[in-house]
Every structure is written in C-alpha cells, then in structure tokens.
Amino acid sequence: MGTLVFAGILLLAAFFVRIAASAIKSEGARPVGMILRVTSLSLVVIAVLVVLADTTAVINPGEVGVQHAFGNVSQTPLLPGIRFVPPWASIERFSTREEQWPERGVNVEAIEALSSEQMGMHVEVSIRWQIDPTQAPRIYTEIGNEDQIRGAVLNAIRKGVRDGMVQYSINDISKRTQIARTMEALTDSALVTQPRGGVGKFRIATVTAFFLRDL
Known part of the structure; x- marks a missing residue:
C-alpha cells in the first residue's frame, strides 16, 4: 500500500510539473520548459516502474506464498516462480521443506x-x-x-x-x-x-x- 501512495505522489508531482511546463510561453524560457517536460515524463516512468515492481513477487524454491489484503486471504497458493499480485496485497511466506x-x-x-x-x-x-x-x-x-x-x-x-x-x-x-x-x-x-x-x-x-x- 505504501508503494501505491508513493507512486501516486510521483504522478501528482508529474502532473504539476507538466502544468508548469505548459505555462511557460516566452521564447527565452523554452529550455526550462523542455527540462520540465522531461522531468514530468521521468516521474511518470518512475511511477509506472514502481507499480510494476510491486505487482511481481518471486517465490523461491522450497517456499509457498499466501496472498492477503483487506482482511481477505486468497485461496490460491503462490508456488515457486515469478507471480503477479495486486500492488495492495501482502504476501506471507512459508517453508515447504x-x-x-x-x-x-x-x-x-x-x-x-x-x-x-x-x-x-x-x-x-x-x-x-x-x-x-x-x-x-x-x-x-x-x-x-x-x-x-x-x-x-x-x-x-x-x-x-x-x-x-x-x-x-x-x-x-x-x-x-x-x-x-x-x-x-x-x-x-x-x-x-x-x-x-x-x-x-x-x-x-x-x-x-x-x-x-x-x-
């Protein structure tokens, strides 16, 4: 959940930076506007990468994962490998050895x-x-x-x-x-x-x- 909040803050910051870049009209300030646009795009990319990283979980050999969120437990165990989970979910890991x-x-x-x-x-x-x-x-x-x-x-x-x-x-x-x-x-x-x-x-x-x- 903390990751989602962080990604939301990045997107909000990107939005305001983009607005600031659009507000620059003068010819001499164009380089600044370009820097702001690049910064805005970079923030969006970082936010997307943060969310994607939080939706993947690696379950190691000899482990099983249990996904749970908001008081609900998924009845599908996460077996070893790369698994995709909602970014708001937590994973409890257990040894199967x-x-x-x-x-x-x-x-x-x-x-x-x-x-x-x-x-x-x-x-x-x-x-x-x-x-x-x-x-x-x-x-x-x-x-x-x-x-x-x-x-x-x-x-x-x-x-x-x-x-x-x-x-x-x-x-x-x-x-x-x-x-x-x-x-x-x-x-x-x-x-x-x-x-x-x-x-x-x-x-x-x-x-x-x-x-x-x-x-």
Missing part, C-alpha cells in the same frame, strides 16, 4: 509422560514434518504464521507422545519400535484439526520421520 524438531543446536526437550500404570516417565523424541503447499492458505487463515505453525506442531508432538506412552506398561520399554510407531501415528493424527469456527477438518502438517531417542 522438511522441518526438524528439535532444531539443530537446540537442547532436546524431555517430554513428561505417564505409563499405563500412571508412572511418570521422561521421553525424548525427534521428528521431521512438512506442510502441504496447497493447504498454505487454509493453514495461514486458521493457524497463522510460521512460528504459530511450529507451536501447533509442538503441541501435537507432546500430545502424541503422551497419548502413545500411556498405552504401554513400564515393562514394555523394550518394545521401542512399536512404541515409536504408536507415538508417530498419534502425533500425525493430532496434526489434523478442526478450528472452532472452521468449515471442516484440515491437516496442519504431515510427519515424515519419527525417532524415539530415549525412554
């Missing part, structure tokens, strides 16, 4: 969980997940930006781990593969949500890999 939790260099979170005997346990997991680019407009509308998506994924991980662990006894700790599969399935299921004001269920993200690190 695999994300990892916990991120590299971040301390592993020990999730508090209970066994089927209600015994407290510390569970450490790591997970890879990815959003569906075609669902990006719905995700942005219902969840929000990338930080809010990561928060929703983290809540799903905690829920999946706790709901999975409570299905097993303390004596089942040796069944790590089976426990991990149960937790993965429940985490992936928790990533399907139905917002209170939504029109139907949708998937926030998909689990692409699940690792049970420690029990």
Whole structure:
C-alpha cells in the first residue's frame, strides 16, 4: 500500500510539473520548459516502474506464498516462480521443506509422560514434518504464521507422545519400535484439526520421520 501512495505522489508531482511546463510561453524560457517536460515524463516512468515492481513477487524454491489484503486471504497458493499480485496485497511466506524438531543446536526437550500404570516417565523424541503447499492458505487463515505453525506442531508432538506412552506398561520399554510407531501415528493424527469456527477438518502438517531417542 505504501508503494501505491508513493507512486501516486510521483504522478501528482508529474502532473504539476507538466502544468508548469505548459505555462511557460516566452521564447527565452523554452529550455526550462523542455527540462520540465522531461522531468514530468521521468516521474511518470518512475511511477509506472514502481507499480510494476510491486505487482511481481518471486517465490523461491522450497517456499509457498499466501496472498492477503483487506482482511481477505486468497485461496490460491503462490508456488515457486515469478507471480503477479495486486500492488495492495501482502504476501506471507512459508517453508515447504522438511522441518526438524528439535532444531539443530537446540537442547532436546524431555517430554513428561505417564505409563499405563500412571508412572511418570521422561521421553525424548525427534521428528521431521512438512506442510502441504496447497493447504498454505487454509493453514495461514486458521493457524497463522510460521512460528504459530511450529507451536501447533509442538503441541501435537507432546500430545502424541503422551497419548502413545500411556498405552504401554513400564515393562514394555523394550518394545521401542512399536512404541515409536504408536507415538508417530498419534502425533500425525493430532496434526489434523478442526478450528472452532472452521468449515471442516484440515491437516496442519504431515510427519515424515519419527525417532524415539530415549525412554
């Protein structure tokens, strides 16, 4: 929107400069009139270039864009490439690459969980997940930006781990593969949500890999 205002100011300035050039009648002032006309034309060209630059957006590989303006969200995702958008629209960008939790260099979170005997346990997991680019407009509308998506994924991980662990006894700790599969399935299921004001269920993200690190 700021770009449109700037372009409008340039066009207005070009208009007044053109009027000033037209008002010059004397023979000796012709060079000044010519300079003013060139200045007016230059301002118009700059304004047009500013608007054109603001109507194109480059979506990089591994990204998807969501276009929104005046409280409305376009349901057509902007896939990688050069995309044309209205100059008054804003673009929210999301990564479509695999994300990892916990991120590299971040301390592993020990999730508090209970066994089927209600015994407290510390569970450490790591997970890879990815959003569906075609669902990006719905995700942005219902969840929000990338930080809010990561928060929703983290809540799903905690829920999946706790709901999975409570299905097993303390004596089942040796069944790590089976426990991990149960937790993965429940985490992936928790990533399907139905917002209170939504029109139907949708998937926030998909689990692409699940690792049970420690029990």
